[in-house]
Amino acid sequence: MSGRIRTGDELTEDQTLTCDVCVVGSGAGGGVLGLELAKRGLDVVMLEEGGYHTRRDFDLNEAKAYSTFYQEAGNRATDDLSIGIFQGRTVGGGTAINWCACFRTPPEILERWRDTHGVKGLDAATLAPHWDWLEERLNIREWPIEQSNRNNRILWEGLGALGYSRGTVKRNVRSCASLGACGLGCPTNAKQSMLVTLIPEAVEKGMRLFANVSARRLETQGGRVVAVHAEVLNPGTDRPTGKRLTVKAKVTAVCGGAINSPGLLLRSGLTGRGRVGKRLFLHPVVVSNAHFREPVEAYTGAPLTVYSRQFIDRGQGRLGWLLEVPPLLPILSSLALTGLGPAHQDQMARLPYANALISICLDGVHPGDEGGTVALRGEGEYTRFKVNYPLNDFHWEAFREALKVSARIQFAAGAEQVSSPHSRPVVMRSEKDLGLLDDAPYGPLQLSVLSAHQMGGCSMGGSPETSVVDSTLRYWDADNLFVVDGSVFPTALGVNPMESILGIAHWGSQHVAAAV
Template sequence: MSKEHIIPDPIRAGLARGWDVVDASGLTEDRSMQADVVIVGSGAGGGISAEILARSGLSVIVVEEGALLSSRDFNMREAEAYPSLYQESAARKTADKGIDILQGRTVGGSTTVNWTSSFRTPPDTLAWWKRRHALPDATPESMAPWFEMAERRLKVGDWQAAPNENNDILRRGAEKLGIPTGFIRRNVNGCWNLGYCGMGCPTNAKQSMLVTTIPAALDHGATLLTRARAERFAIRGEHVEELVCQALDTQGLRPSGRVLRLRARHYVVAGGAINSPALLLRSEAPDPSGMLGRRTFLHPTVISAAIFPQRVDGWAGAPQTVYSDHFLHQAPVDGPMGYKLEAPPLHPLLMATKMSGFGAHHADIMREFPHTHAMLALLRDGFHEDSQGGRVALRADGSPELDYPLNDVLWEGARRALLSMAEIQFAAGAREVLTGHEMAPRYASWAEARRGIAGLPQRLHLTRVVSAHVMGGCAMSGDERLGVTDANGRYRGLANVSVHDGSLFPTSVGANPQLSIYGLTARLASGLAAALTGRQAAPLA
């Protein structure tokens, strides 16, 4: 019996019900469309906004550059998933090629391919935003109802199964050192515990925008445009008159030559913290604060792998179920850079492209794949006075690029993080530790690793740095000098444009950001719906 007979496909069922979905790659002529609201992007911010606005009785068009895929397309194969579901085939990099960036590019955005980790915005981050960026609602109390709404809608809850070995190694090693850990809440419903979340959920258990808010918006009359690239806003004075989109070819890569012109009362930019600033830059949008595309933040992430006597099988079982925030709280938020520890899933291509070395050395590491454990340290950037983040700029062809210089504050934090991870891995019984650094040997003991990592030069292209979290670039602030957007997500200088995604964050979050985006955009979209309709917004179902 085929997978399609075992697992219901909500996308196929919705299309059969008559959803209004337009695959722009099939257009044979230019097209104009109109709605109350046009939303650019179908990820965390765009999906939440689409459901709330459509349920509130507004006509909505959602524009997505990627394709509409579903569980029947998700075959747990890296070679298929990365080109079809990720920006630049999962090979997006910063301008200097020093940081690899994983971002989604499909209906549902990164929520379709993330690892389901669900954290509310940390209180110390909210306190910083309230104090430094004049955001009065940036408190746990003010945000709690919006987080609760999103958590109910997306089935965010405690993971009931035991952690897989990859995660339990983090727990056991930390426990031996007296380092507290916790269990990560996940947005899943009926999870099969497969471990292939990053390739699209083949069972529809992950409660991504693909199977929750986008279908709900379509059931309430929204229109979804796929393989359509939002090129620029046509601006007259302080208003956007239309959004000009390019239809893409069937591969979703090159313009087909067809143009879509979308007119609306209001426009919501939710393309993510690289693509959202880029759209506004291409549109030559007003920039009164001079901050558009600036102070873009990652969680720069360093890696430590370890070889264990027992099989780890890091690809099997739910990813990222154990974490430690111990090293986030050893100094003030604006002091030496803190970091969050997590254990990512391991798959052959992902591991091969993220591990250091080449040739025989790299081949030897890959032979140990079943016995390999991995740990990540997510560095919390944007709080120290020397941490100004990166800048989104446009290449000659108008495509976006993130320049992200790494300073001494970050490199010092990276060294401490590599030491912390190696110590935990040896405490858990590692035979060897493979630090994510081009000059690091395979350390056989904690004493050897401690000496070796202390002496490693921390610099670009030597220390392996990755990230899946991009934030900022359209920062919100009650102070017009500091914010591209105001406290309600309204774009300063354009009366009918809002931003509803992670580009709003004034700093990095210090935790996996999806739930922060869900909660914040639920509040902003509800306020926008009320402003446009003159009545209370409909909640997420």
């Protein structure tokens, strides 16, 4: 039996569907789960709030990409606007617009989940065969340093000059043209996202995918989900058409990602005994900007191919961080660079000579670090989400020290000038100026902080009093409801999360299938 992909403009009347499993979301979690269930011969209906876009739509237009393929048109942020949040909203989810970095979950993180949060039966050995399958299916291979762009080689050279640990990143690509625009969607289908791999295969095996359909509420009766109520959106305007889609499934799997998944549960009155929306982790990021004498052209070439975990474990309850580089596309760079008027204009004029290092902070692994929260803004089915993430002294200390390390690396690689992401940037012209960072202000909106990785909000654990789902990903208080995405992580990871989500979804599919 072959399924179909339908978009909002095809849904011209109210419909009610029945199936074995309703999967809400089509990103890393939903994409893997949909295929694995379809392979077992189950009748699967997948709902995706975003649109269905193919390589013909990925035309490298930044303004179009952010407004079309990202949550809230690329403007999602914490409630106080102190952290900008980049998150996918399209068929394929984040896998369609991320930078292709693939890391297995660090063993020490899985051990922490077991020892501190009571997660059972989930360790590196258990996940290894699932990762093996995914790495073969998605062609996840290490990207050679010889093929890395100048932006990444600056990090590589600076790390080497200072004797810091360094590695090359595995990427899920085939015949990559190194265009540098991974965050805008891949126009050559080189990126092995869910959009071009597992979702088409699942559709061939009978899965029905509905794009431009926003799940608004889960209806429950007697401790079971009996229906998913969704509204149809106009693909052109992204506004509701007034048509409704209701899915009655034996089992429902929520795979909308951190923020959206806890938001849907809360909208449905499912609070997980007060735990839904708690322990949201954002991997908060600060960016160190440098200028070089020779061209860097960080807007072309594979965007992320080098990393360092030298500073991931700083001990004594201090936040550690992962070092990587971002692509410096013009609009993205204009948002990341601080300063106003002529100062900002000058930085943009020198973009071909710019390099940036990002420090991705590992949150949620120290006592007292509870991360942030997802709550509802108002009441009812049409309410939006409120994301709070308090930045505390341990964040500011980590950001300050991370900026010092980044500047040191950039100077070691030959930078002429390094500037901080403060609202009034700290400008350094040699390593002797690093002390200027100690005197700079650190507080919300005084320092630009970003997030491209969202985790938690429906945490997995050993008790319904301390977690939202159990060690099989089942919601504690509903027999036929599962959450299968990064929202189940009890802590952040300290690495890019895509492969962790893929692996846990592949492993978790057996539990979802067994509940049908």
